[in-house]
Amino acid sequence: MNSDDAWIVGISMTRFGKHPDKDVCDLGAEAVHGALSDAGIALSEIGLIAAGNMLGEHNFGQSLQKQIGQTGVPVINVTNACATGATALKTAIMAVKSGECRVALAVGVEKIAGAGLLVGGQSVAGPATWTPSGRHGAVAGLDGRVGTDTMPGVFAQVGMEYTSRHPGATFELFARISEKNHAHSTLNPLAAYTKRFTLDEIMNDVMVAYPNTRSMCSANCDGAAAAVVVSGATLRTLDPDQRRRAVKISASVLATDPWVEGCHALPDISTVTRNAAATAYEQAGVSPSDLDLVELHDCFATAELVHYENLMLCPPGEAVPFFESGATWRDGSTPVNVSGGLESKGHPISATGIANIWEICHHLRGEAADRQIEGARVGLAHVIGLGSSAGIHILEKSA
Amino acid sequence: MSFTVVHVAAPGLEVPYVAAVVDCGGTWVRTNLVDAGFDPTQIELRAPVRLVTFPVGTDDQGTTAIGFGFAPYKTDGVANEQR
Incomplete structure (x- = not known):
């Protein structure tokens, strides 16, 4: 417990799914109250709030304060695409590590149940007469005319680019990854979907963007999660029971795209994830073989496969045999997305x-009930936000 | 390099369509694949393609907008581009 350590002492998530009777502040408040209660810490002790919300109103954090309590502390509103939650958490970690405050709160909320395509979903019907506009004098948008803007399409191409180098990555193999995650979610009462699908059902589901069918896409849903973070110095002042359940944040890394030759005609989610992973393993002093479980950003089944390599869970070029070995099922050597992942737990x-941090903490504390990974001591949580940002946290069980 | 057959897209866009990334001598280009059908099992990764233009649509003045795409390169000729 060095003074510059950071620890999670309380964490909570709402059930993911449809919450038509709750707004973002209701969901955020539920997660915050859950995290504070889990931590045994009062709102009055929170010295900073990092609040994430992508698609709602501006200054979500201040709106949330009007529901949970206006204590006058700094609020940092963060958006970072799908890495928003990890960015809020990292902000809270930086606050306690820097000595800015003793206790910080991170919260992330979204309401997108039934939202459909989040990018490339707006009608392309333009004016009745073509009118050149913008720096290129274009008469229409690119989406669907010069490639695709849709997320299922972009990540389908990420997977197919892998397939072009490794033909073993077939439609069926990608579907089997989805089969795994849907099977895992049957043990997670907070998941948006808890139904097991057969491989046939997945492969014959509505095709969204080949090879991703509907059940191989992340589930748009409503939900919130919150975490209370303290410094090592603060942890020493807490009760033994709070210290026993505390989870050590061994690495907190946020990376963006490095300069590369050429352009990102296809977003490069691999280099940024590999760079973040290398930094995280070095920061934590752990190797991929030390991981007892991994929650990675399976926004689409095609993405999960490439992240096996990006997170160095298997040697380069061996993601297909790694998956086929059963390694990433919950009874395998490196369980991946035992929560159900974004495809089934929801996104x-x-x-x-x-x-995803909540999921790892649950296992490290030995509180994951039916889906507990026995003896879990080290876990990794990964997200990627297109643009791009990769967020990786490595967590360790309290000694 | 890569492709996908998009079946779900924005209102107003005709589906399915084939989106692709084509390797033009080391430079990746985002594009649509045209005249290749919509059966993913019949579209070959890394097969040669050629640059083509195609009509994107016609407005109420009768003006047709032209876009670019890539089509399968079916002769025995040499091509640098690969999808």
């Missing part, structure tokens, strides 16, 4: 990067 954007 309320700004909540995702804290909810």
Whole structure:
């Protein structure tokens, strides 16, 4: 417990799914109250709030304060695409590590149940007469005319680019990854979907963007998650029971795209994830083989496969045999997305990067009930926000 | 390099369509693949393609907008581009 350590002492997530009777502040308040209660810490002790919400009104954090209590502390509103939750958490970690405050709160909320396509979903019907506009004098948008803007399409191409180098990555193999995550979610009462699908059902589901069918896409849903973070110095002042359940944040890394030759005709989610992972393993002093479980950003089944390599869970070029070995099922050597992942637990954007931390903490504390990974001591949580940002946290069980 | 067959898209866009990333001598280009059909099992990764233009649509004045795409390169000729 060095003074510059950071620890999670309380964490909570709402059930993911449809919450038509709750707004973002209701969901955020539920997660915050849950995290404070879990921590045994009062709102009055929180010295800073990092609040994430992508698709709602501006200054979500201040709106949330009007529901949970206006204590006058700094609020930092963050948006970072699908890495928003991880960015809020990192902001809270930086606050306690820097000595800015003793206790910080991170919260992420989204309401997108039934939202459909989040990018490339707006009608392309333009004016009745073509009118050149913009710096290129274009008469129409690019989406669908010069490639695709849709997320299922972009990530389908990420997977197919891998397939072009590794033909073993077939439609069926990608579907089997989705089969795994849907099977895992049957043990997670907070998941948006808890139904097991057969491989046939997944492969014959509505095709969204080949090879991603509907059940291979992340589930748009409502949800919130929140975490209470303290410094090592603060942890020493807490009760033994709070210290026993505290989870050590061994690495907190946020990376963006480095300069590369050429342009990102296809977003490069691999280099940024690999760079973040290398930094995180070095920061934590752990190796991929030390991980007892991983929650990675399976926004689409195609993405999960490439992240096996990006997170160095297997050697380069061996993601297909790694998956086929059963390694990433919950009884395998490196369980991946035992929560059900984004495909089945759901993906309320700004909540995702804290909810995956909640899942890891649950296992490290030995509180994951039916889906407990026995003896879990080290876990990794990963998200990626297109643009791009990769967020990686490595967590360790309290000694 | 890569492709996908998009079946769900914005209102007003005709589906399915094939989106692709084409390797033009080391430079990746985002594009649509045209004249290749919509059956993913019949679209070959890394097969040669050629640059083509195609009509994007016609407005109420009768003006047709032209876009670019890539089509399968079916002869025995040499091509640098690969999808």
